[in-house]
């Protein structure tokens with residue numbers, strides 16, 4: 001009987017919040033304009049999948065059949081004033097969503113980032129992946145933190161920005177390993193859990 005009661009409670013949990021997503025393909029024209037690479041949409045998908053895993057069942061990200069139907073839309077845009085990415089809120093079929101602009105050209109992100117990326121192509125992929133991860137965190141409703149260890153840390157607090165990316169870079173030996181290392185801190189994960197346990201979600 002105890003087991004049956006436990007199962008009943010387990011089944012009363014919230015259904016996963018569904019986030020259909022759409023990611024712009026990196027066409028050759030877009031590559032010239034923004035510095036995106038053909039594999040960048042996959043890095044963005046890995047970032048969304050990382051949040052889904054961290055949510056432990058609260059979030060479900062699925063590929064949308066159309067851009068219009070997507071709650072999360074990711075675009076590759078030209079560099080501008082050392083801005084890594086931006087997230088703009090959207091309302092999609094009555095639900096909160098976001099348009100994410102990622103700037104994948106390291107040459108526009110300051111001399112230290114550019115020089116490190118030029119020596120180390122994997123560092124460049126790490127910057128693009130972590131930018132997608134940070135911006136999609138905003139898309140799911142996470143605000144900035146002042147804790148350097150968090151992916152949601154804001155560069156407005158200063159600190160060693162190259163190290164923000166390098167600490168992750170040291171954990172991977174190949175691009176493919178990015179898929180296994182989320183880059184989400186324990187406190188990022190706790191904040192996400194708190195957000196999706198709210199009754200209005």
Ligand SMILES: [Zn+2]
Pocket residue numbers: 134135138144154
């Ligand atoms: Zn941010």
